[in-house]
Amino acid sequence: MYRNKINWIIWPLFVLTAVFSAWGFKQTADDNGVLNTVNVFREGAAGFAAASLEMEQAMHNLDAAQPHSVTQARDALRKCRLQYKRIEFFLDYFFFSSSLVYNRPAKTEIDEPYMEYQAPAGLQQMAVLLYDKDPVSHKKALLEEAAVISASATDLPALLYQFHTTxxxxxxxxxxxxxxxxxxxxxxxxxxxxxxxxxxxxxxxxxxxxxxxxxxxxxxxxxxxxxxxxxxxxxxxxxxxxxxxxxxxxxxxxxxxxxxxxxxxxxxxxxxxxxxxSALNYNAKNLFSKDALNPAAFPDSNPATFAMKALGQQLFFEKALSGNNTRSCATCHQPEKYFSDGIKTSIAFDGKSNVRRNAPSLYYAGFQYAQFWDGRAGSLSKQIAQVISNPEEMNGVHAVVISRLRDSVRYQQAFHNAFPEQSLAPSATITMPHLAAAIAAYLYTLAPMSSAMDDYFAGNKQAMTPAQINGFNLFMGKAQCATCHFAPLFNGLTPPFYQFTEFENLGMPANDDLLHPQADKDAGRFEFFPIDFYKRAFKTPTVRNSAMTAPYMHNGVFKDLEKVMEFYNAGGGNGLGMEDPYQTLSPAKLGLNPAEIKDVIAFLHALTDRPVATHD
Structure with a gap:
């Protein structure tokens, strides 16, 4: 009877697609692939609709008294996902909103700045439920998800009504x-x-x-x-x-x-x-080329001249930017330490206390859409201005800082060279927006992509050791590192469009004793956006150069990469027994053995760039 139901659905699909074809498609000599692509989508949509109905039936059959029913449900989900992959490229490009019904990430997502919630739904959420300790207890939710997917799948041909492309x-x-x-x-x-x-x-x-x-x-x-x-x-x-x-x-x-x-x-x-x-550079050779991402797609990406970058480098080391003329950007972001400072949390302006969070490396900092651990600044220039005036960091008064620089003949000329389009006196070009823009331009140069891994992809097959090669494969697969630290920068820029920066709640403890973890009180992005799903969520940083920038995490609580890997291997905070309802990291244990952990760490060392040239 159920197979008859599938046939009842599929036959109208072909009738509908034929009708829509008559309504919508006129292939011209200039567009030779359109009709073929639409036909590929039609066929894939029909297969996906049939598989979704089979999946729905498998969810109906879930029974605690029949353990094999869970296996059958998982197999049906796999089959349905395979069929979805036949149409994913088409839906995600031409009908992105519609695609969210089927394959949305298995966590609550928030559409900023509108603050619209997208609850976990679709095939990914079904996988989470089916691999829970008691899948049958989620039968109602699984049935609801499957019903939405199958109903929507049968309507896919309607998307083609009056559809035109090239x-x-x-x-x-x-x-x-x-x-x-x-x-x-x-x-x-x-x-x-x-x-x-x-x-x-x-x-x-x-x-x-x-x-x-x-x-x-x-x-x-x-x-x-x-x-x-x-x-x-x-x-x-x-x-x-x-x-x-x-x-x-x-x-x-x-x-x-x-x-x-x-x-x-x-x-x-x-x-x-x-x-x-997308923020991709289509002129780049491939995804792992040095120019794979287009800097112009990111904030503060106005074309910067050599003079502007040189000025930014000078200002990065300039102590006159601080309230007491003793601190510069390089105080907490030291070039010899890969633009970090090597301590748990940086020394505050008073020289006695500490700031709240760890100073991350500035390598690749420009290739993000949010700055600071909590993402409260939307660009590097905004971050720079805030750091200068922050009482705990540089404690500088903007007007005083600008006045000091205007008194310098050297800076008058440097600013004038960097911003020559201004029909102003040299000193008048010295402004806080220009100052921040210049430092941001310098920070954009801190993206060398000169690591052993980069050399390997550039053609030097001896650049990585066997352990590092195995570590790359684990990082990109079994260890699940690359599901948050995305290639090629291995930060939170989400593929394939690279137009969004992710925030994650790992369930981070406040101490490094994973047998007795204590809750961290830092609310993270929640302090900037008071939404429950942002509680204890932080920006995903790059792990390039991570081997050189210990200690780790927003609170600097882990002193080495071994402890970091132990934490992830355990499933984050919830995997350790903590109870954080907003943890986005899967609490499932990764099952990495000591040798595998060692190889992942070896790969992280293969992400160490050759230091960039600096001066102080």
Missing amino acids: DKAIMESIRIELVRLYANGITGYDAPELKSGIAETCQSLQTIQSVLQPWIGTSSPENIPVKNFLTRCIQYLQQHPDFDTFNRLEFLSAYALPLQEQLSKLIVALQLDQHTR
């Missing part, structure tokens, strides 16, 4: 999908409990193969490399399906990144280049 848009959607697969898919970001990321990535690439047929169906110098690398990627994924042992470094360097490079060349050759979204 070959350029299709190519951009594929560009973005490749980045999603490399940064999220193979890491298991969507459903770490299922460990289905490798199979799902394979399914997505097979869909891309179908979408590209109008351009790679015949052989030409431009498309042969794309066709070959796409086939090799799919074959490699099929031949190495195990999530925990998958060699991500080999897959990326030998197959996936070359595919990305060749696709870019094909797009240029076909004159189908367009850039309507």
